[in-house]
Amino acid sequence: MNISVTIAEGGLSARVARVAAIAARHADEVDVDGRFPREAVDAMRAERLLGIQIPSELGGDGASVTEIAELCSLLGQACAASAMVFAMHQIKLSSLVEHGADSGWHRGFMQRIAQHQLLLASATTEGGIGGNLRNSICAIEVDGTTCRLEKDATVISYGAHADAILITSRANPQAASSDQVLTAFLKDQYTLDKTHAWNTLGMRGTCSDGFLFKGEALAEQILPKPFVEIAAQSMLATSHLLWSAVWYGIATDAVARAQSFVRAAARKAPGVPPPGALRLAEVSSLLQVVKSNIVAGLKVYEEAKADPDKLSSMAFAVAMNNVKIASSEMILPIINQTMLICGIVGYKNGTPYSLGRHLRDAHSAQLMISNDRILANTSTMLLVHKQDTSLLG
Ligand SMILES: Cc1cc2nc3c(=O)[nH]c(=O)nc-3n(C[C@H](O)[C@H](O)[C@H](O)COP(=O)(O)OP(=O)(O)OC[C@H]3O[C@@H](n4cnc5c(N)ncnc54)[C@H](O)[C@@H]3O)c2cc1C
Numbered sequence: 001m002n003i004s005v006t007i008a009e010g011g012l013s014a015r016v017a018r019v020a021a022i023a024a025r026h027a028d029e030v031d032v033d034g035r036f037p038r039e040a041v042d043a044m045r046a047e048r049l050l051g052i053q054i055p056s057e058l059g060g061d062g063a064s065v066t067e068i069a070e071l072c073s074l075l076g077q078a079c080a081a082s083a084m085v086f087a088m089h090q091i092k093l094s095s096l097v098e099h100g101a102d103s104g105w106h107r108g109f110m111q112r113i114a115q116h117q118l119l120l121a122s123a124t125t126e127g128g129i130g131g132n133l134r135n136s137i138c139a140i141e142v143d144g145t146t147c148r149l150e151k152d153a154t155v156i157s158y159g160a161h162a163d164a165i166l167i168t169s170r171a172n173p174q175a176a177s178s179d180q181v182l183t184a185f186l187k188d189q190y191t192l193d194k195t196h197a198w199n200t201l202g203m204r205g206t207c208s209d210g211f212l213f214k215g216e217a218l219a220e221q222i223l224p225k226p227f228v229e230i231a232a233q234s235m236l237a238t239s240h241l242l243w244s245a246v247w248y249g250i251a252t253d254a255v256a257r258a259q260s261f262v263r264a265a266a267r268k269a270p271g272v273p274p275p276g277a278l279r280l281a282e283v284s285s286l287l288q289v290v291k292s293n294i295v296a297g298l299k300v301y302e303e304a305k306a307d308p309d310k311l312s313s314m315a316f317a318v319a320m321n322n323v324k325i326a327s328s329e330m331i332l333p334i335i336n337q338t339m340l341i342c343g344i345v346g347y348k349n350g351t352p353y354s355l356g357r358h359l360r361d362a363h364s365a366q367l368m369i370s371n372d373r374i375l376a377n378t379s380t381m382l383l384v385h386k387q388d389t390s391l392l393g
Pocket residue numbers: 088121122123124125126129130131132155156157158203206208364367368369370371372373376
């Protein structure tokens with residue numbers, strides 16, 4: 001038995017707890033230096049977490065999106081950048097698991113991901129299009145058994161550290177901008193020329209630099225389903241749910257810090273309620289709202305997975321959009337409130353109650369596919385779709 005298999009023993013929560021401990025140890029340094037969270041990602045590999053979503057017959061654990069969301073939240077409580085790397089990898093994997101099962105090449109690729117713990121990155125954002133996921137300028141060219149693609153990919157998180165990139169493009173040079181495909185390129189099949197440096201307010205460790213991507217691969221590496229189906233049936237839902245789980249993790253750790261601050265104040269002055277106690281009670285209720293929103297969204301997704309009609313319905317798309325909007329907007333007032341509870345020791349870096357990193361990381365949530373774009377999409381659907389108001393789910 002090799003070392004990595006030995007380390008990977010134990011339940012999923014034990015495995016992720018070991019990764020989270022390593023991620024937490026390096027979180028501040030990763031943030032300050034804006035460097036890739038190498039130690040945490042190595043630990044994910046050692047604990048064999050990168051393949052957990054892959055079906056067991058292909059070498060994975062067949063973990064559900066709900067289990068993966070819990071891991072994203074636990075990692076988010078330790079280091080948001082590490083958690084986001086993990087979430088983005090799992091989002092890409094969901095496209096393979098849900099839409100690549102009937103393709104020999106993609107089944108083999110999933111086996112390799114599980115066996116070698118390969119890290120997947122995503123390139124959807126494009127110069128001239130921005131975060132408009134459902135349109136591409138670049139087009140893939142198929143020449144016999146080969147395909148070629150060049151893309152001005154303005155944001156690819158951990159692009160320089162990934163083992164493969166899943167990248168959107170038009171289906172061919174004559175295709176309309178919304179007629180897209182998703183292709184998996186392996187590291188030795190592409191070059192990346194850096195065009196933008198990721199020097200940002202938060203999520204600094206995701207190292208989401210911009211690159212000119214040039215790749216050549218086998219044509220069979222293009223996923224066999226149109227991207228419109230992949231986006232609607234798995235990618236948008238898993239993105240909104242797993243991102244939200246990471247953001248919930250950030251807010252959870254902020255509240256935990258505020259709670260220890262209030263407890264310490266209560267110990268110092270027994271019998272006198274600490275000034276932040278009421279604010280803590282208030283923020284605990286807000287955190288529960290975020291949690292309920294994500295838990296309900298996960299339930300909707302797990303139930304819809306068995307029914308392609310539900311997955312493609314407006315009700316499902318509106319529900320998933322709403323999860324993203326609410327969680328990305330609510331974590332900011334929560335963390336702000338924890339800052340008011342902790343005061344200057346929350347504002348200062350390097351204290352047990354520091355919240356600057358949390359606040360800065362949380363600010364990425366509303367931009368990570370602009371909430372304005374998502375609201376515009378939902379508003380169009382609400383012109384014809386009746387909001388689901390039943391408490392029966
Ligand atoms: C931490 C992080 C990691 C990321 N990682 C990746 C990655 O790995 N791969 C990847 O491809 N991308 C990644 N992205 C990019 C991300 O998913 C979005 O595509 C990108 O942030 C959008 O950039 P933008 O705000 O310039 O563009 P746009 O979406 O074009 O928005 C620009 C502005 O225009 C407004 N706007 C645009 N269109 C509309 C509309 N229809 N209705 C209303 N308002 C509109 C928006 O409000 C916004 O203010 C990452 C982003 C973050 C923050």
